[in-house]
Amino acid sequence: xxxxxxxxxxxxxxxxxxxxxxxxxxxxxxxxxxxxxxxxxxxxxxxxxxxxxxxxxxxxxxxxxxxxxxxxxxxxxxxxxxxxxxxxxxxxxxxxxxxxxxxxxxxxxxxxxxxxxxxxxxxxxxxxxxxxxxxxxxxxxxxxxxxxxxxxxxxxxxxxxxxxxxxxxxxxxxxxxxxxxxxxxxxxxxxxxxxxxxxxxxxxxxxxxxxxxxxxxxxxxxxxxxxxxxxxxxxxxxxxxxxxxxxxxxxxxxxxxxxxxxxxxxxxxxxxxxxxxxxxxxxxxxxxxxxxxxxxxxxxxxxxxxxxxxxxxxxxxxxxxxxxxxxxxxxxxxxxxxxxxxxxxxxxxxxxxxxxxxxxxxxxxxxxxxxxxxxxxxxxxxxxxxxxxxxxxxxxxxxxxxxxxxxxxxxxxxxxxxxxxxxxxxxxxxxxxxxxxxxxxxxxxxxxxxxxxxxxxxxxxxxxxxxxxxxxxxxxxxxxxx
Amino acid sequence: xxxxxxxxxxxxxxxxxxxxxxxxxxxxxxxxxxxxxxxxxxxxxxxxxxxxxxxxxxxxxxxxxxxxxxxxxxxxxxxxxxxxxxxxxxxxxxxxxxxxxxxxxxxxxxxxxxxxxxxxxxxxxxxxxxxxxxxxxxxxxxxxxxxxxxxxxxxxxxxxxxxxxxxxxxxxxxxxxxxxxxxxxxxxxxxxxxxxxxxxxxxxxxxxxxxxxxxxxxxxxxxxxxxxxxxxxxxxxxxxxxxxxxxxxxxxxxxxxxxxxxxxxxxxxxxxxxxxxxxxxxxxxxxxxxxxxxxxxxxxxxxxxxxxxxxxxxxxxxxxxxxxxxxxxxxxxxxxxxxxxxxxxxxxxxxxxxxxxxxxxxxxxxxxxxxxxxxxxxxxxxxxxxxxxxxxxxxxxxxxxx
Numbered sequence: 078x079x080x081x082x083x084x085x086x087x088x089x090x091x092x093x094x095x096x097x098x099x100x101x102x103x104x105x106x107x108x109x110x111x112x113x114x115x116x117x118x119x120x121x122x123x124x125x126x127x128x129x130x131x132x133x134x135x136x137x138x139x140x141x142x143x144x145x146x147x148x149x150x151x152x153x154x155x156x157x158x159x160x161x162x163x164x165x166x167x168x169x170x171x172x173x174x175x176x177x178x179x180x181x182x183x184x185x186x187x188x189x190x191x192x193x194x195x196x197x198x199x200x201x202x203x204x205x206x207x208x209x210x211x212x213x214x215x216x217x218x219x220x221x222x223x224x225x226x227x228x229x230x231x232x233x234x235x236x237x238x239x240x241x242x243x244x245x246x247x248x249x250x251x252x253x254x255x256x257x258x259x260x261x262x263x264x265x266x267x268x269x270x271x272x273x274x275x276x277x278x279x280x281x282x283x284x285x286x287x288x289x290x291x292x293x294x295x296x297x298x299x300x301x302x303x304x305x306x307x308x309x310x311x312x313x314x315x316x317x318x319x320x321x322x323x324x325x326x327x328x329x330x331x332x333x334x335x336x337x338x339x340x341x342x343x344x345x346x347x348x349x350x351x352x353x354x355x356x357x358x359x360x361x362x363x364x365x366x367x368x369x370x371x372x373x374x375x376x377x378x379x380x381x382x383x384x385x386x387x388x389x390x391x392x393x394x395x396x397x398x399x400x401x402x403x404x405x406x407x408x409x410x411x412x413x414x415x416x417x418x419x420x421x422x423x424x425x426x427x428x429x430x431x432x433x434x435x436x437x438x439x440x441x442x443x444x445x446x447x448x449x450x451x452x453x454x455x456x457x458x459x460x461x462x463x464x465x466x467x468x469x470x471x472x473x474x475x476x477x478x479x480x481x482x483x484x485x486x487x488x489x490x491x492x493x494x495x496x497x498x499x500x501x502x503x504x505x506x507x508x509x510x511x512x513x514x515x516x517x518x519x520x521x522x523x524x525x526x527x528x529x530x531x532x533x534x535x536x537x538x539x540x541x542x543x544x545x546x547x548x549x550x551x552x553x554x555x556x557x558x559x
Numbered sequence: 560x561x562x563x564x565x566x567x568x569x570x571x572x573x574x575x576x577x578x579x580x581x582x583x584x585x586x587x588x589x590x591x592x593x594x595x596x597x598x599x600x601x602x603x604x605x606x607x608x609x610x611x612x613x614x615x616x617x618x619x620x621x622x623x624x625x626x627x628x629x630x631x632x633x634x635x636x637x638x639x640x641x642x643x644x645x646x647x648x649x650x651x652x653x654x655x656x657x658x659x660x661x662x663x664x665x666x667x668x669x670x671x672x673x674x675x676x677x678x679x680x681x682x683x684x685x686x687x688x689x690x691x692x693x694x695x696x697x698x699x700x701x702x703x704x705x706x707x708x709x710x711x712x713x714x715x716x717x718x719x720x721x722x723x724x725x726x727x728x729x730x731x732x733x734x735x736x737x738x739x740x741x742x743x744x745x746x747x748x749x750x751x752x753x754x755x756x757x758x759x760x761x762x763x764x765x766x767x768x769x770x771x772x773x774x775x776x777x778x779x780x781x782x783x784x785x786x787x788x789x790x791x792x793x794x795x796x797x798x799x800x801x802x803x804x805x806x807x808x809x810x811x812x813x814x815x816x817x818x819x820x821x822x823x824x825x826x827x828x829x830x831x832x833x834x835x836x837x838x839x840x841x842x843x844x845x846x847x848x849x850x851x852x853x854x855x856x857x858x859x860x861x862x863x864x865x866x867x868x869x870x871x872x873x874x875x876x877x878x879x880x881x882x883x884x885x886x887x888x889x890x891x892x893x894x895x896x897x898x899x900x901x902x903x904x905x906x907x908x909x910x911x912x913x914x915x916x917x918x919x920x921x922x923x924x925x926x927x928x929x930x931x932x933x934x935x936x937x938x939x940x941x942x943x944x945x946x947x948x949x950x951x952x953x954x955x956x957x958x959x960x961x
Contacts, residue, residue, distance in 0.1 A: 191763075192763045192767075193763070194767060215769070216767075236712060237716070239710055243710060244709070247683060247687060248712075250716070260934060262934075264934035265934075266932065266935050266938075268935075270909055271859035271909050272858050272885055272908075272909065272910040272911060273857055273882060274679070274723075274911075275857070275911050276912065276913050277929070277931060277939070278723070279673070279686055279720055279722060279724075280935070280938075282719025282720065282722070283715060283719055283720045286712045286715075286716050290715070305769050305771075326622075327621075329622075329740075330621040332644055332740035332742075334739060334740060372810065378804065378806060378807075431706075431708040431709070431710050433619070433622055433624075433708060434621075435619065463708070463710045464709055464710060465710045498708070500708055500711045500713045501713045502711075502713050503708070503711060505712075507712075515713075518713055518714075519703070519714060520703075522700045522702065526696060526700070526945070527714050527717065530715055530717075530942055532941075533944070545714065554948060
C-alpha cells in the first residue's frame with residue numbers, strides 16, 4: 078500500500094468550526110459532514126484505497142468554489158478536487174484532514190457556437206454529455222475515454238484524458254480553447270478563451286493534466302468537431318504478437334493514419350469474447366481492431382489498402398465490417414474489456430504505461446515472464462498507434478498478499494515501460510498509484526522543477542498534496558548555498 | 560557589443576548557463592537569431608545561441624517520432640522527414656521574408672515561439688506536436704519533460720510550458736516531435752468575390768463540414784494580388800484546403816463546392832498552385848515588403864472581419880485572415896496609435912495579439928502581447944522564478960520586468 082501523508086492534527090481538531098465556516102458559504106445541501114453520507118466519497122476508480130474525508134462540498138457556481146478555496150486556504154485546510162470519481166490512479170482519493178470539492182452540481186452547458194466550433198461547459202458536465210448536446214447537429218467532442226459515460230470534463234482536464242481515437246484527434250489538451258481556473262487563494266482566472274493560441278505562457282497546456290495540483294477548473298471551453306461522414310472497423314488476427322506489431326508499423330509506414338488502431342493479446346481476446354460474443358478469433362495470439370473514417374467509398378479504399386498490408390503478415394483472419402452494426406459488434410468486445418476481465422477475476426488493476434510501439438513484442442514477452450513468476454494473470458490491451466499499453470492485472474482483493482503481489486507486478490511493468498523509452502502513464506495520470514514511481518522517470522532536479530511550479534500556484538501545498546509527487550517537503554525556491 | 564556564446568554540446572550549454580547563473584550575467588537566448596525582431600528587445604550582456612547544437616538524433620518514421628538538437632535548421636528536418644513521406648504537422652511558417660532575417664530558422668526557434676501555419680486550425684499548433692524536451696533552466700540544471708512516446712501524462716507538462724516561452728524559462732537543448740504522413744495530394748476550393756463577412760461565413764461552413772478542411776483563409780483583393788497563384792482571379796478570395804489521398808481530394812473538393820454553392824461559383828487550385836498559395840498564407844508574404852509594423856491577432860473566427868474593419872478604419876492597414884478567420888494578419892504604421900488600435904480591436908474580438916515586427920523603440924514601449932490580469936501576472940512571476948530565479952534568461956522578452 079502507498080503511504081498517505083499524516084493528517085494535520087490542528088485541522089482535525091477544528092473540524093466543527095471548518096464545517097460551520099463552509100456552511101456559511103454554501104446552500105444547505107452543499108456541505109456534507111455526516112459520516113454515513115461521506116462514505117461514498119471515500120474512494121474512486123482505484124477502489125483498493127479508501128479514506129473518508131473531513132467534509133465534502135458541492136458548489137454550484139464558480140463564485141462558491143472561489144469562496145470555499147479562499148476560506149480553506151486561510152484555514153490551512155487541504156483540498157481534494159473531484160469530478161465523477163472515475164480516476165483509475167486514485168486522483169480523487171481523499172485525506173482524513175481534507176475537504177473534497179465535488180464538481181458534479183456544476184453540470185450545465187453554457188454555450189454552443191457552431192460557427193466558431195466551440196462549447197463552454199461547466200466542469201461537472203460528463204464527457205459524453207458534450208457530444209450528446211451537439212450530435213444532433215452533426216458535431217462531437219473528440220476525446221473518448223472508456224469512462225466517458227460517467228467521467229466529467231473537469232476530471233478530463235485534470236488528467237488530460239485520452240481515449241481510443243487519440244491517434245487522429247489528440248488528447249484533451251489538444252481539444253481545449255480555455256478554462257476558468259480558481260486558485261487556492263480563491264482568485265478566478267480566465268485562461269485562453271474562444272480563440273486559438275493565447276499569447277503568454279501556455280497556462281492551458283500546463284493546467285491540463287496537472288491533476289488538481291494548480292487550481293480547480295470550473296468551466297471549460299472545448300473545441301467541437303464535425304463528425305465524419307461515416308466510420309467502419311475491421312478486425313485482423315495474427316499468429317504472434319511480433320507479427321501484429323510489424324503489421325501496425327507497416328500500416329503507419331504506408332501513410333495511413335487510422336482513427337483507431339487497437340491491439341489485444343490472447344488473454345484479452347478470450348476474456349472479451351466470452352463476455353461480448355463479438356466473434357473474436359480464439360485461435361489468435363494477437364488481434365487488431367482498425368477503424369477508418371470518411372465516405373463509404375473512402376472507407377472501402379482505405380480498408381482495401383489496410384487489408385492488403387495485413388495480408389502480408391500471414392493473418393489467421395481478416396474481417397471487414399460490412400455495416401455500422403458489424404462495426405459496433407467489433408468494438409463491443411474491446412469497449413467491454415474491463416467488464417470482461419471483471420467477470421473472470423474478482424479484482425483487477427488497470428495499468429497505463431506508454432512504450433515506443435516498436436518495443437511491444439519485447440515488452441509483452443517480459444510481462445508474460447513476470448506474470449508467470451508472480452502467479453497473477455494479465456491481459457493486455459494496447460492503443461497500438463500511440464503506444465499506450467493497458468495491462469489488466471487480475472488479483473483477489475480479499476487476499477492481502479494477492480493485492481501486494483499485484484501492486485508490485487504493476488510497478489514492475491511501469492519500470493519496464495520507462496526502461497524501454499516510454500513513460501509511467503499515458504492517460505490515467507500519476508495520482509496516488511504511481512506517485513512513488515516518479516523518481517523512476519525523473520531526476521530529483523526534474524521533480525524539484527515540477528514541484529517549484531506547483532509551489533508557484535499553491536505555496537502551502539494544500540491542493541491534492543497526496544498525489545503526483547513523492548511525499549517530501551516543498552523544495553526551496555533558490556538552490557542551497559554551496 | 561555583446562559577447563556571443565555558442566555551446567558545442569549540451570554539457571557545454573549547461574556549463575555556460577550555470578556560469579551565467581553564478582555570475583548573474585544576463586543572457587539573450589537565441590538560435591540563429593531569425594526571430595530577434597519579434598516581441599520586446601532583450602538587453603543582455605551576452606548572447607547564448609544554440610546554433611551549434613545541431614543534428615537529428617532520432618527518427619523512427621513508423622512510430623511517427625523525431626528528435627533533433629535545438630539548433631537544427633527546420634529546413635533540414637523537413638527535408639529529412641519528406642524523404643520518408645512525412646511532414647511537420649503544424650506547418651511552421653518561415654518569417655525570413657517578413658522579418659528580413661538572414662539565418663535559417665532552427666527547431667528551437669520555432670518551438671520557443673510556438674509558431675504554427677494554416678494547418679493549425681485542423682491539426683493543432685506546434686505545441687500540440689512537441690512530445691518531449693531537454694532544456695537547461697536558469698539555474699544551469701538539465702530538465703527533461705515528456706519523452707519519445709505519443710501519449711504521456713506523467714507529471715506537469717513542462718513541454719507545453721516551454722513551447723512558446725521564448726527562451727525565458729529555459730534554453731531548449733533537444734526537442735522530440737510527433738510527425739505525420741504527408742498527404743498524397745493537396746487541393747484548394749477558391750470562392751472569389753466575397754466580402755469579408757461572407758468569406759468567413761463560407762470558411763465556417765466548410766470547417767463545420769465533414770470533409771476535413773486543413774486550411775481556411777480569406778485574402779482581400781489587394782493581398783490576393785500579391786500571391787501569384789491567386790492574382791489571376793483579380794478578386795478577394797476565400798480559400799479552403801483539402802489534403803488527402805488523390806481520390807479523396809477529388810471527392811471532397813467536389814462535395815465542398817456543392818455545399819458552398821450558395822457562396823457563388825468556386826474555382827479549384829491544383830496541387831502545385833495549392834502548395835504555392837498556402838505557402839504564401841503560411842509565411843504571410845502578402846504583408847512582406849514594407850518597413851512598418853506587423854501584428855498577429857487571434858480571435859474567435861467570426862470576429863476576424865470586424866477586427867480587420869476596425870484597424871482599417873484606424874490606419875492604412877493591409878491585412879488578411881487565416882485559421883477560418885480567427886488569425887488576423889495586419890500590417891500598418893509602426894506607431895503607438897496604430898498599436899493601440901490593434902489592441903482595442905483584439906480585445907473587442909475577445910482575443911489576443913502579438914506585435915510580430917516593429918522598430919525596437921516601439922517594441923520596448925508597448926505591450927507586445929496582452930498584459931495578464933494581476934492574479935496571473937503574480938503566477939507568471941513565480942513560475943519564471945521557479946525556472947530562472949535570477950532572471951538571466953531573455954529578460955523582458957515577453958513582459959517588461961519579467
